[in-house]
Amino acid sequence: MRRAASLFFGLFLLPMPALSADLPRDFVTAQSGVFTQGGMVVLDLRDGVSVRLNGETLPQVGARTVLGFGRDAKLAQRLEFSNAGKSQTVAVKLTPRQYNIQRIDGLPPAMVTPPDDAWPRIIAQGKLKRAARAIASTQSGFSQGFVWPTRGRITGVYGSQRFYNGEARRPHFGIDIAAPRGTAVTAPASGTVTLAEPDMYFEGGLVFIDHGLSVTSAYMHLDSLQVKVGDKVKRGDVIATVGSTGRSTGPHLDWRMFWRGARIDPALLVDGSPNK
Ligand SMILES: [Zn+2]
Incomplete structure (x- = not known):
């Protein structure tokens, strides 16, 4: 109930869309999360219920499943x-989102x-990331509720169309939190570390945590990594410190969330x- 109350409270503070799905109580006992572009929804099911999303069966942990929707999901x-x-x-109708435009200037042109000569490294690192995200375990960290992984001012939001030094690039899929170099980054929910790389071309220091059922979180531009692949972490455990490594113009944490291939808005x- 506490969770439901705080979500309700959040509706007044954040531009969070209202719930839009009318789910059948014969099959579903509880729902958390929002049916919107960039949203992730956890469903508690009655015994024996199976769920398909657009024709694809969703795996479960116990009687619980999770689904998500990308930035531009239909x-x-x-x-x-x-x-x-x-x-x-x-038939579920997602609440549409509107995204802003963000310009970031003063980056080194190579970023x-x-x-x-940087492309072989970028391509190899892309493979590492995809392999780590493809891990589909049956942990249940995805359903325990997430907390902020660090404290600071939000300097970038999910979905923004980005221009770097005036050139259009992919939208921003994370939330940027500015904090001094060395500030602790903690796990927002329990899981297992599936990637811990100190020097990625774009991301700099990068950690992935698998929270179960293909829900993965990512932490970018880290200064120091305090976990290694295979480590089990609990919510609140320190995993790294804030830095400005990779494509970054100052110390901040870029926190991202994935469900399968869909990029989820962590702020939701x-x-x-x-x-603070
Ligand atoms: Zn960012």
């Missing part, structure tokens, strides 16, 4: 619930358009603001 989504020969299809998973 608004019409289809959920099918079934149990012992009974089934029901629900905007990498030189030819936590209450309030990360300000």
Whole structure:
């Protein structure tokens, strides 16, 4: 109940869309999260219920499952619930988001358009990241509720169309929290470290945590890493410190969330603001 109350409170503080899905109580007992572009939703199911999202069966931990929607996910989504020969299809309409434009100037040119000789490294690192994100364990950290991984001022939000030194690049998929170099970064929920690389081309120091059922969190531009691949972490454990490594113009944490290939807005998973 505490969680539900704080989510309700959050509606008045953040531009969070209201819940839009009317889920059948014969199949679902509880829901947390928001059906919106960039949203992630955890469902508690009755015994024996299976769920398909747009035709694809969702794995479960116990009677719980999770689903998410990317920045530009189509608004019409289809959920099918079934149990012992009974089934029901629900058309879910996601709440659309609007994204702003953010300009970042003063970056070294090689960070905007990498030189030819940087590409083998960038490609190899891309493979590392995809392999780590493909890990689909049956941990349940995804469902315990997330907390801010550090404290500071928000300097970048999810979804912004980005221009680096005036050149259009991919949207920003994380939330940027400015904090002094060396500030602790803690796990926002429990999980297992699946990537811990000190020197990625764009991300600098980078850590991934697997929270189960293909929910992965990422922490970028880290100064020091305090975990290694395979480490189990609990919510609140220190995993790294804030830095300005990789494509960064000052010390900050860029926190990202993934569900499968979908990039989730971390700000929708936590209450309030990360300000001290
Ligand atoms: Zn960022």
